[in-house]
Amino acid sequence: MANDLKPRATREAYGEALLELGKRHGNVVALDADLSGSTMSKMFAAEFPERFFNVGVAEANMMNMAAGFAISGKIAYASTFAVFATGRAFDQVRQSIAQPKLPVRICASHGGLTVGEDGCTHQSVEDIGLMRLLPNMKVVVPADFNQTYAAVMESYETLGPMYIRTGRPKTPFLYDEPPASLGKGADILREGSDISIFACGIMVVRALEAAEELKKRDISAEVVNVSILKPIDEDTVVASLGKTGCAVTAEEHSIIGGLGDAVAEVASEFCPVRIGRLGIKDVFGKSGAPDQLLEEFHLTTEYLTGLAEQVIASSK
DSSP states (O other), rough: OOSSSOOEHHHHHHHHHHHHHHHHOOOOOESSOOOOOOOOSSHHHOGOOOGGGEOSOOHHHHHHHHHEEEEEEEEEEEEEEHHHIITTTTHHHHIIITTTOEEEEEEESSSGGGGGHHHGTBBBSHHHHHHHHSSSSSEEOOHHHHHHHHHHHHHTTSSEEEEEESSSSEEEEEESOOSSOOSSEEEEEEEOSSEEEEEOTHHHHHHHHHHHHHTTTTOOOEEEEEEETTTTTTHHHHHHHHHHHHHEEEEEEEEESSHHHHHHHHHHHHOOOOEEEEEESSSSSSSOOOOHHHHHHSSSSSHHHHHHHHHHHHHO
């Protein structure tokens, strides 16, 4: 980990990268649903007010507007909270953006439980699953500030629609600088031979911590940061599973429809092994401090370490 860098929120990386894209490309436009101070699209709005559109609390309309800009030759970035981008505007995303394969980037912030005290109405634990379901939609969940910056910069050249999930809390750096490319979407951050730990978003840090704890127990864990959940990097997933023979997944999302399902789908087709899934177990979130919520819903290093041991034991 880039321990010398002060933690920063991934939503801040979106704001800075969007601003840079605006400086480089005159065809970039940004839209927000009255949350630019939270999504960080406010940086773009301050510099390019003529290319920024605050639609108010009208997320469905925002997605249709973004589609219209895309049809007219613009690269549109639409921002709001993940729960609104994927839930309230699902029909418009499906019909107006995904089906015609338009270059709209839905950059949704405040994903997962770590929205905190806003409670279950604002905690999107289903968004990745909803976006993975849509044909033509690329789904990206970066692990830190630098990877988020890279994803947004890379999105300008990406064909078709794209969903990028960012978070509210400050998170540690995993990459010393923005990678040149997200590549195939799965990076092996730590080699191992006994179990694979596939993680995305804020859970990648906890996966690395769990691997260190498992090392103390003579267990060699391979940590894979899956930043692109669709299309998932099948080659890397299969190669890791073939080496270790079992796996756990970790995500700040429901275990239904998210990373756990994505990895299990690949395994069932190409490399059937025992897989444990750490995530939110078919329930809604609740109001509380982010760290307390992660503890209550078992999204911690301790629970991940324990699950890995259980999976290894049941695989023998």
